[in-house]
Amino acid sequence: MNRLLPVAYVALLFLTVDAATAQTKKLSFEQSWGQQASLTKPISSFRDWADASHYIESSQGKLYQVHIKTGEKQAFSYPTNSSTTVFVKDKDVFIKYPDAAAKQLTQSPEVDEQNPTLSPDGKYVAFTRKSNLYSIEVATGKEVQYTNDGTDVIYNGWSSWVYYEEILGRPTNYKAFWWSPDSKGIAFMRFDDTQVPMFPIYVSKGQHGYLEETRYPKAGDPNPEVKVGFVKVEGSPVVWAAFNEKDDQYFGEPYWSYDSKSIMVQWMNRDQTNLKFYAVNPKDGSKKEIYNEEQNSWINLDHAERITYLADNKHYILKSDKTGWAHYYLYTLDGKLVNPMTAGDWQVTEIKHIDEKGKVLYFTARKENSATVDLYRVNFNGKNLKRLTFGDYTHDVVVAPDGKHFITTYSNIHTPFKVALVDNNGKVMKELADSKSENFDSYKVGKREYFTIPSEDGKFNLPVIITYPTDFDESKPYPVIMSIYGGPDAGTVRNTWKGINGQYWANEGVVQIECDHRASGHFGKQGVAWMHRNLGNWELVDYITIAKWLKAKPWVAKDKLLITGHSYGGYMTCLALTKGADYFDYGIAGAPVTGWELYDTHYTERWMDTPQDNPEGYKNGSILSYVDQYKGTLRIMHGDLDDNVHMQNTIQLVDALTDRSVPFELMIYPGSRHGFGRSKQAYDFKERVRFYYQYLLEKPVPEAMK
Secondary structure, three states, rough: OOOOOOOOOOOOOOEOOOOOOEEEEOOOOOOOOOOOOEEOOOOOEEEEEEEEEEEEEOOOEEEEEEEOOOOOEEEEOOOOHHHHHEEEEEEEEEOOOOOOOEEEEOOOOOOOOOEEEEHHHHHHEEEOOEEEEEEEOOOOOOOEOOOOOOOOOOOOEEEOOOHHHHHOHHHHHEOOOEOOOOOOEEEEEEOOOOOOOEEEEEEEOOOOEEEEEEEEEEOOOOOOOOEEEEEEEOOOOEEEEEHHHHHHHHEEOOOOOOOOOOEEEEEEEOOOOOOEEEEOOOOOEEEEEEEEOOOOOOOOOOOOOOOEEEOOOOEEEEOOOOOOOOOEEEOOOOOOOEOOOOOOOEEEEEEEEEOOOEEEEEEEEEOOOOOOEEEEEEOOOOOEEEEEEOOOEEEEEOOOOOOOOOEEEEEHHHHHHHHHHHHHOOOOEEEEHHHOOHHHHOOOOOOOEEEEEEOOOOEEEEEEEEEEEOOOOOOEEEEEEEEOOOOOOOOOOOOOOOOOOOHHHHHOOOEEEEEEEOOOOOOOOHHHHHHHOOOOOOOHHHHHHHHHHHHHOOOOEEEEEEEEEEEEEHHHHHOOOOOOOOOOOOEEEOOOOOOOOOOOHHHHHHHHHHOOOOOHHHHHOOOOHHHHHHHEEEEEEEEEEOOOOOOOHHHHHHHHHOOOOOOOEEEEEEEOOOOOHHHHHHHHHHHHHHHHHHHHHHHOOHHHHO
């Protein structure tokens, strides 16, 4: 996501020199862009534990294990198996052990292997090739092919595009297979894209160019047919889970049980209002329903931490927002609820450690403030909830293997990153690092504040982080840059250290603001649900509330409010310059969705249902419905190879704007996808600078910025 981020806040201090008071100095040009040290200094990283008594410190490229009590430091290296890597080079799979040369495993240079994945026991590597699933035995080089029906529309162990983008997630790199914990089997998904419409993307390279074709289901289109299969590592006929692939349905990431005897398969209906878990027997494919959840709006088909199995092989922990807030629940494997583990009008975020012997869960949550994260512990029975972290900070924690200690890297908008060792009662044992530089107090930078603004209907307090110009004077009017994203459950306001981001613009006299709306996740699922069948409405209502608040201030220029965002943020920017044009003056929109019928099924229909079921919602959420209201100056950027938000979106908006003979700016970045290529990013940065100086500051671009 391309956004501008505001600068770091440091209190303004004064130095006494020869009985005269002099102001502290501003950051130089180089310092304000991070080219020279200023507010912070490098510190060691503390991201893991060697064992319960030793944390791992990474410093200047070297690893050390440090004793929690004595501080004794020794060189450290990870065990061989955990640092063994497999990778593709020159279209073949290689394996590399520590301190050894890489060993080539496959011999097929004419075709690519994809996503090589080492089995838990380190004896096999699974991968896909030409839409089929394979494995190879490391010791012998024996290769096993599990499927043979892969084509350009049928993929085994390789995701269909919509699953890669929306369900399994981009980090999978299209991987759709999973080793069993005992390394004796592999679960995988088979996708049939035959009925999914083809979307052509024209590649302009060369004399004639060519078409890049992707099976991309837009809202209301047929989805891929999906099957879940199982194979034995030595080779066997595929066992298919007992689902009907012809049903209009989705499958989430499956979860193997500890003993590898069953696998939990997530199933969801096309409307995304009914989530079921099935325990599937990989030997015969039989399934048993063990969980059923229904919501009136939608349910998120998470690809992380929906289910966490316990080692007792009798229970699992479920994460669900069925009450309107995300919480943890303890279930038996056969689907019986034991009890809620957490509850209340706040959100859990991530499990950090499970002490099964002591029956204690350690997890992070946004409880004290929706813009911060803390670590908590709670008993399995839901009692004795205790906050373990401290202060008004955002904490990033790593818990020791025995749960008795943790390391937190913490900060807020006023405090650079610090690191502390803490015990499981919340007692700080030792401060390990502080990134605050010795010269921190000698610099004068833009003041930063975190606060909330009441929504127009009074139902929510909208979170805001604002950065004022370095020499802020309330009697002077300043231009404003509002940086947003705006998507459902995707807020950007976090009370954490921002470094020198945006400091240059603070020095230039620009107010910078980050803000979130009611459906951004700060107010749980019950807040996000306001967007149901209504994308583009409440987000803009709340952004307009913030715009009104800004323009009521004497220090905000009345005709110089710029809003900017990428992707969903690009959509909101275009909406602000059309539907909200009475309140916003300028906009810079990257890769915007301009009509939701142009985006994919799973994402769009989750919030909007299909265009056939919700025609009014799609009409009301389309930029094209409001182009007659366009005013101000809008700059639009799009990559011509964007396979996520197709350039078709921008082309349709450009067509509508040119038909109305209104001024706007447009930049197409050839060869770029949803994110722009590096050379295009550099050009885009210069154009953004030019836009700010031309329209907000109304002065020439300084030579140093050209």
